[in-house]
Amino acid sequence: MDWKTKIDTKRLPRHIAVIMDGNGRWAKEQGKPRVFGHRSGVKSVREITEAAAELGVEYLTLYAFSTENWSRPKLEVSALMRLLVETVYQETNTLMENNIRLRAIGEIDKLPKATCQALLEGIEKTKANTGTTLVLALNYSGKWDITQATRHLAAEVAAGRLRSEDITDSHVAAALSTQGMPDPELLIRTSGEARISNFLLWQLAYAELYFSPVFWPDFRKANFYQAIVDFQHRERRFGKISEQIV
Ligand code: IPE
Ligand code: IPE
Ligand code: MG
Numbered sequence: 001m002d003w004k005t006k007i008d009t010k011r012l013p014r015h016i017a018v019i020m021d022g023n024g025r026w027a028k029e030q031g032k033p034r035v036f037g038h039r040s041g042v043k044s045v046r047e048i049t050e051a052a053a054e055l056g057v058e059y060l061t062l063y064a065f066s067t068e069n070w071s072r073p074k075l076e077v078s079a080l081m082r083l084l085v086e087t088v089y090q091e092t093n094t095l096m097e098n099n100i101r102l103r104a105i106g107e108i109d110k111l112p113k114a115t116c117q118a119l120l121e122g123i124e125k126t127k128a129n130t131g132t133t134l135v136l137a138l139n140y141s142g143k144w145d146i147t148q149a150t151r152h153l154a155a156e157v158a159a160g161r162l163r164s165e166d167i168t169d170s171h172v173a174a175a176l177s178t179q180g181m182p183d184p185e186l187l188i189r190t191s192g193e194a195r196i197s198n199f200l201l202w203q204l205a206y207a208e209l210y211f212s213p214v215f216w217p218d219f220r221k222a223n224f225y226q227a228i229v230d231f232q233h234r235e236r237r238f239g240k241i242s243e244q245i246v
Helices: 025-027 034-056 066-069 074-097 113-125 142-158 171-173 223-232
Strands: 015-019 057-068 103-107 133-138 186-189 206-209
Touching: 015 142, 025 034, 034 057, 034 074, 034 133, 057 074, 066 074, 066 133, 074 103, 074 113, 074 171, 103 113, 113 133, 133 142, 186 223, 206 223
Parallel strands: 015 057, 015 186, 057 133, 103 133, 186 206
Antiparallel strands: none
């Protein structure tokens, strides 16, 4: 099936978020170490980013490392951190060629120095690009995001710049790490797991959830297009009834 031709390009989601899951199981199936799965997952990152850019999706957010992932075996964590550095350096040219701007969300300054440095360089080099924004969620946790936003708003109130009774959901949204970005309309999770795993908790409030059985290293453009087609067949009611939707 040629899924790409089935996409209505006038009704694309502005923001797609992806939980890239299943690298470890993919590797295990082939009798290889987990890190081999992570390495192979880079190809999927490249493909999906390129697909999003070609289609004209404004924001693509990839969950690359959660705060909870620090509890994995030390060797896996350090391999992942090295892979991130390598990938950001290697892919910067591709990002430039595709007019993609890099952005990161999460507690970036708590990442190993080299990883943080690579990211900041990639962000700096691509900052004038005007196409798709690729957002890497690194050392990210949805609860952390809401907590840091709360801290920021509390400080504003304490400083007398904001009255607590004036706080609206736009203030919260503007204090989150995703400030300025539309909420994701579509969340894709690969590998058959059906949970949010502390990803964008506030921002996913009304997202359509799409769970693919495919392990991340096998996820290709066609799988991504299929998810968008599925999204476009859904009726987004936002609390209303079907007859009220035009
Ligand atoms: C996702 O794949 C990548 C990261 C969390 C960094 P996993 O490593 O979680 O793979 P599984 O879920 O163990 O198969
Ligand atoms: C979620 O995947 C985090 C990332 C994809 C980076 P996990 O594999 O860590 O999630 P759980 O532990 O199965 O919920
Ligand atoms: Mg997993």
